[in-house]
Amino acid sequence: MVRHQRLVAESLTMDTLLQQLINGLTLGAVYALVALGYTMVYGIIGLINFAHGEVVMIGTMVAFTVIVFFAGSGMPPLLILGVGLLVSVVVCMVLGWALERVAYRPLRHAPRLTPLITAIGMSIVLQNVAMLIWGRNYITFPPMINKQIYEVGGASFTNVQVAIVSLAALVMLGLIYLVHRTRIGMAMRATAQNPHVASLMGVDINRVIAMAFIIGSALGAVAGCMVGSYYEIAHYQMGFMLGLKAFTAAVLGGIGNLAGAMAGGLLLGLIEALGAGYIGDLTGNFLGSHYQDIFAFIVLIIVLMFRPSGLFGERTGDRA
Template structure:
């Protein structure tokens, strides 16, 4: 029972992070049908920028929470610019190109970002200075920290903000219109280019928030961290039905929980044949099984074949 509760809590934390990153993938995909492979790298850059800001402000005598806030803010801003830049430079010129072309560009950009990060921050793991004093709470034999509480709360706030934006504002309406049919939307006076750029910018901002969370949760960062994180988050987005915001959130949390439970129980389930180092497999096994029965994800609309 203790393990169950503990793994649920850990899974929820991890899932919140996956969900935020998955939103970045799903927003872009929903609007222009592109897998933005470089998104994981945007998250990584977000973590690294936050790290640099926090370290350079750590000695200034400012209150730790303020420093964290500044770090988060700057990292969000940097990532927004980065997202805009990616769209403008790498993807916009390729609209109307064959489907695989922007995919290769995305992979190329991801290599570029990774190596730029390595040149700037070095190839070693960097440790986050602990800014908040950790409190440990006990509940029914399981423990969780205030960092975990903060992660889940902030993620929930950011996601509700996004839902409000998409469903209640003019920009959100333009986004939904573009996702449905870009040509018609542009005839109705929607500036498609602006909407697509905004999808990248917002997605990257969410990624930066997730990056800061990962950094403060694991207290460690590495220039290659974006890759696996991005992969898992993309899996989460597909699990929920790519292009679907609520699906990405549910998929992210589901994936986090499954992974945590899997890592906790795999030894027992297989009679110690498979150990917890198979953790990474769960994401993919679940994905394959789900897609076998629901080919467009858990919450994806069953779209007919293209005419």
């Protein structure tokens, strides 16, 4: 499992602060993209798609395979990366669509627990299929980009981080355009409001739900490629923790709310990075930075306790 070991804190200085902010931003951009996949599906059919983290993992693995395949071909590295990203996005879109069609659609009217358990089942299946294909060991990405390190005020960041953050921003802008300016986006928003009324208005609900899965998976694939190129390693179990945290980010921002998922992702990335940077100092070195993973869950529990509709979610009265 990818642990963010490189965020080890050395000392409590402003350098650390700046450094952790940069790292947190990178991490947050990835969480935000994955969180969008959770929030879109939840917003429309109220399902926690546990298998979404695995879709992201498959995205990383596919990109890895494509990159390794072309690595010796003499193609320019950026082109190889682009092809890897593209193939991975397409594969994940098909996977997302298939997941909805085969596993979830037949359970549309089943009791709530049923699709949730199916989602867990699908997540196990995908993990083990990935293990059979790509093996049970960590796989290392061949370095494609000449990593350049920039220094600002004692903190350093790489061109890969810049690329990740800007690509994430671009993709999110695209999503906002899609949801607010296109017919399918409008249909999605209408369905999220009230599926029954939307269907009366001629919206094809099945198509909208399939689209939510497809778009969410595409975003997941992009995130998967980012994770792969940032950490340069991948593992068949990496999707689980990533997915769990991204879901936390979605809840943090207010589940079902797109802008909330983006903000929640960034916020969670920052909380984690800062938490990892300062946990040693906060606890008198009792707890070290390998406790980074607990922040997400502590945040989750606190949010659910005090503001279950999320930081940006509307408080909806429960309908009796």
